[in-house]
Amino acid sequence: FSEITDFERATSQTAQILMRQPTRLTMRTVGDGVNSAWNDYRPILTESEDTMYFTSRRPKETADKTVIFDDGQFEEGVYMSVRNGNKWDGGKWGDATAVTGLVADRRGRAGQETATSIAKGGTEMYLCHDGDIFVSLKDPETGKWRPAEPVRGAVNTEFNEDFAYVTANGEEMYFSSDAPGGLGGKDIWLSRRLPNGDWGEPTNLGPGVNTEEDEDAPFFHEPTNVLYFSSMGHSGMGGYDIFFSPRNDKGEFEASRNMGYPINSADDDIFFSPSADHGRGYYASIRWKETCKSPSYDIYEVEFEQPEQNTMAVLAATVKAQ
Numbered sequence: 252f253s254e255i256t257d258f259e260r261a262t263s264q265t266a267q268i269l270m271r272q273p274t275r276l277t278m279r280t281v282g283d284g285v286n287s288a289w290n291d292y293r294p295i296l297t298e299s300e301d302t303m304y305f306t307s308r309r310p311k312e313t314a315d316k317t318v319i320f321d322d323g324q325f326e327e328g329v330y331m332s333v334r335n336g337n338k339w340d341g342g343k344w345g346d347a348t349a350v351t352g353l354v355a356d357r358r359g360r361a362g363q364e365t366a367t368s369i370a371k372g373g374t375e376m377y378l379c380h381d382g383d384i385f386v387s388l389k390d391p392e393t394g395k396w397r398p399a400e401p402v403r404g405a406v407n408t409e410f411n412e413d414f415a416y417v418t419a420n421g422e423e424m425y426f427s428s429d430a431p432g433g434l435g436g437k438d439i440w441l442s443r444r445l446p447n448g449d450w451g452e453p454t455n456l457g458p459g460v461n462t463e464e465d466e467d468a469p470f471f472h473e474p475t476n477v478l479y480f481s482s483m484g485h486s487g488m489g490g491y492d493i494f495f496s497p498r499n500d501k502g503e504f505e506a507s508r509n510m511g512y513p514i515n516s517a518d519d520d521i522f523f524s525p526s527a528d529h530g531r532g533y534y535a536s537i538r539w540k541e542t543c544k545s546p547s548y549d550i551y552e553v554e555f556e557q558p559e560q561n562t563m564a565v566l567a568a569t570v571k572a573q
Contacts, residue, residue: 276553387399459506
């Protein structure tokens with residue numbers, strides 16, 4: 252038997268503490284219209300919450316279906332689902348459709364891309380492809396997304412930039428990168444848009460957010476000035492846990508706090524996207540599926556009984572499956 256490490260011991264202790272005070276919420280899968288037998292993750296919602304864009308590793312209609320990666324999954328692609336009915340009365344998510352033509356590979360086929368945020372009133376979609384950040388503009392006449400181009404400015408490097416959240420007004424970009432100059436692994440950085448439209452020199456968010464391990468999937472909730480992200484380095488329950496860090500009046504991010512159980516689990520929990528009114532959230536979590544040889548991601552929706560997450564002192568949770 253292998254010896255238990257200090258990190259594993261700390262993770263177990265954190266899990267016990269959080270499970271004794273679970274967050275009061277209702278948790279449910281977003282349903283079979285979105286989730287599949289493959290990895291489904293990175294949910295991004297329109298402001299009205301009636302349309303969801305997400306990334307899936309299912310086989311693409313527009314790609315070579317014989318290209319299977321070592322994990323048994325296919326290349327990443329962007330999909331869209333529309334909610335049938337109101338979010339308040341149990342509206343269901345419809346069958347997902349592929350969003351094509353965003354990024355093409357060298358052969359002109361569908362490229363491996365993943366959408367990470369939508370800004371400017373739903374007219375800009377930010378994507379990651381081949382370790383760089385891209386942006387696609389929506390055609391005002393057809394309503395379709397145009398082919399994406401790398402963002403201009405100082406964000407993309409020779410290293411990996413693989414997640415970008417851009418605020419609704421399009422002025423700030425929070426992104427993860429393993430470029431030098433951080434605290435270690437992947438860190439979260441902030442870049443501001445310059446008057447000429449380029450993205451300025453990024454700044455590291457510092458030790459309140461970043462650690463020597465990986466931080467990823469930032470989402471800045473503008474109404475409450477709170478950054479949500481996932482980390483392998485802060486005190487968690489195992490794998491990636493979701494954390495939040497308020498930004499104070501000085502513009503500094505305070506010490507991060509764990510989102511608690513059952514949002515977080517012993518496996519990866521990542522890509523948290525809260526609703527504008529803070530009453531709900533969408534994220535991805537690893538679950539075992541009978542149709543897969545390995546665990547894979549599904550997308551979940553949570554509805555909080557106490558929308559203000561800084562309370563965190565809660566007593567019970569209900570878990571539902573659709």
